[in-house]
Amino acid sequence: MSHARHTEEIAARWLLRQQEDGWSADDQTELDAWLDAAAEHKVAYWRLEHGWSKVDRLAALKSPSAAPRRISRLRGFWRPVAVAASVAACLAVGAAVWSVPGLFQAKDFHTDIGVRETVPLADGSKVELNTQTRLRTAVTRRTREVWLDRGEAYFEVAHDASRPFVVHAGAKTVTVLGTKFSVRRNGDQVEVAVVEGRVRVADASWPAVTPPPVLTRGDTAIAAGPSMIVAAKSVERVANELSWREGVLTFDQSTLADAAGEFNRYNRKKLVIADGPTAQMRIGGSFEAENVEAFARLLQQAYGLRVDDTGETVKISQ
Amino acid sequence: MIDDATLRAWFFREVFPLEPALTRYIRRNWRNESEVADLRQEIYARIYSAARERLPLQTKPFLFTIARNHLINQAKRAHVVSIDHVAGLESSPVLVDAVTPDRHVTARDELRRVQAGLDRLPPRCREVVVLRKIEGLSTKAVAARLNIGVDAVEQQMVHGMRALVDFMAGGPGKIRRPSSRKPRASEAQP
Numbered sequence: 142m143s144h145a146r147h148t149e150e151i152a153a154r155w156l157l158r159q160q161e162d163g164w165s166a167d168d169q170t171e172l173d174a175w176l177d178a179a180a181e182h183k184v185a186y187w188r189l190e191h192g193w194s195k196v197d198r199l200a201a202l203k204s205p206s207a208a209p210r211r212i213s214r215l216r217g218f219w220r221p222v223a224v225a226a227s228v229a230a231c232l233a234v235g236a237a238v239w240s241v242p243g244l245f246q247a248k249d250f251h252t253d254i255g256v257r258e259t260v261p262l263a264d265g266s267k268v269e270l271n272t273q274t275r276l277r278t279a280v281t282r283r284t285r286e287v288w289l290d291r292g293e294a295y296f297e298v299a300h301d302a303s304r305p306f307v308v309h310a311g312a313k314t315v316t317v318l319g320t321k322f323s324v325r326r327n328g329d330q331v332e333v334a335v336v337e338g339r340v341r342v343a344d345a346s347w348p349a350v351t352p353p354p355v356l357t358r359g360d361t362a363i364a365a366g367p368s369m370i371v372a373a374k375s376v377e378r379v380a381n382e383l384s385w386r387e388g389v390l391t392f393d394q395s396t397l398a399d400a401a402g403e404f405n406r407y408n409r410k411k412l413v414i415a416d417g418p419t420a421q422m423r424i425g426g427s428f429e430a431e432n433v434e435a436f437a438r439l440l441q442q443a444y445g446l447r448v449d450d451t452g453e454t455v456k457i458s459q
Numbered sequence: 460m461i462d463d464a465t466l467r468a469w470f471f472r473e474v475f476p477l478e479p480a481l482t483r484y485i486r487r488n489w490r491n492e493s494e495v496a497d498l499r500q501e502i503y504a505r506i507y508s509a510a511r512e513r514l515p516l517q518t519k520p521f522l523f524t525i526a527r528n529h530l531i532n533q534a535k536r537a538h539v540v541s542i543d544h545v546a547g548l549e550s551s552p553v554l555v556d557a558v559t560p561d562r563h564v565t566a567r568d569e570l571r572r573v574q575a576g577l578d579r580l581p582p583r584c585r586e587v588v589v590l591r592k593i594e595g596l597s598t599k600a601v602a603a604r605l606n607i608g609v610d611a612v613e614q615q616m617v618h619g620m621r622a623l624v625d626f627m628a629g630g631p632g633k634i635r636r637p638s639s640r641k642p643r644a645s646e647a648q649p
Binding site: 179185259 | 478501505507628
């Protein structure tokens with residue numbers, strides 16, 4: 142066993158012992174001595190304490206009245222089907238978490254510049270809002286609808302054939318049954334990228350006889366007004382486009398102008414590209430979305446560009 | 460000198476939430492996966508010692524500076540890593556890490572993560588953790604309920620605690636059973 146694992150094992154035993162009944166002052170003295178013996182002991186113990194306290198919070202969420210009932214219910218069949226019972230217990234705990242009031246009532250969501258937020262919907266789907274995004278949701282027993290007023294969102298839709306999941310982005314409607322995809326809207330320009338499954342993109346102005354295009358994994362649709370291009374990009378490129386979900390911007394042969402535009406979506410401090418030739422430079426790589434300064438520093442170091450940071454803007458020139 | 464209560468609160472509030480980013484950083488810059496946990500613990504210990512003198516104004520750059528210096532020192536000591544590697548490590552200002560996702564984790568996400576971590580435990584271990592920790596049964600009562608020894612309950616709790624804490628910090632959440640101790644390359648030096 143590595144020395145870290147060894148220390149962690151001992152720390153775990155201390156922490157568990159400390160939570161047993163009958164923990165005495167002598168025990169505490171002994172623990173303190175162990176903790177003081179090495180900084181490694183202390184940090185290993187604190188780390189477990191920190192993580193373990195989150196499990197406590199899950200336990201605390203169980204309503205006190207429900208707890209004894211659940212125990213007595215489990216007692217009857219626990220031993221014969223121990224595995225099934227433990228799954229049932231987990232499900233019961235899950236239900237307690239999911240029924241916490243107030244979590245899923247809100248219908249209107251928006252994020253400020255540089256903020257990302259994940260919103261669970263009542264049907265089990267998840268919506269992740271990117272920077273400067275506004276959307277509304279309505280999930281009922283029969284319908285699941287989202288209106289993307291502006292910005293970008295990534296959807297993980299719980300499969301439910303009886304309730305299509307519909308995203309309205311301006312005149313476009315994106316319809317799915319259960320899949321993972323993102324929609325980005327800037328005025329009447331709409332971009333849909335599919336990570337998994339199939340989605341159908343339709344425009345309100347299209348005649349009903351035109352079958353709307355269906356996008357599958359790795360496809361991207363870009364629409365401006367009623368016209369739309371479907372590009373079969375690679376799965377990897379779609380993944381790159383969704384790297385904002387990790388707080389990272391990924392560029393592959395993008396112009397500096399486009400890259401600056403992307404950074405400016407996330408930051409109050411704006412990148413300004415001073416001249417045409419600089420704006421047309423091609424760059425690639427992954428960068429922290431919220432670290433304009435680091436990006437500018439890289440341009441300076443790697444490309445020898447001039448960087449003037451005024452506090453409000455960062456001007457890039459040759 | 461900063462007292463331990465303050466340091467502990469600071470670790471809880473600012474250091475441990477950065478663990479997923481720290482682990483990724485170590486993993487990216489260190490070839491031997493089996494040494495990641497050791498390096499992380501050493502880095503935490505160094506952070507503790509340094510912060511005892513004075514708490515930094517900004518935790519993230521402080522943490523990554525210590526992490527980077529530690530990796531460089533270890534690499535130099537081990538004589539196993541090429542100079543290119545160290546040079547690359549020293550001049551990577553941009554890709555330190557995308558730390559933002561970790562900071563935005565809400566209490567709700569955390570609960571879901573606990574739930575997911577529990578679901579990943581092996582059945583017997585999960586049973587023990589759910590009964591002891593979630594249902595609040597005593598260790599003895601859990602042992603009686605499952606018809607196993609108190610020692611077995613304690614051992615499962617140790618496994619479960621470590622796996623859950625690991626999973627919540629972005630790790631795989633797998634149980635690590637004791638295995639034969641392999642010395643680190645750096646320790647092989649006289």
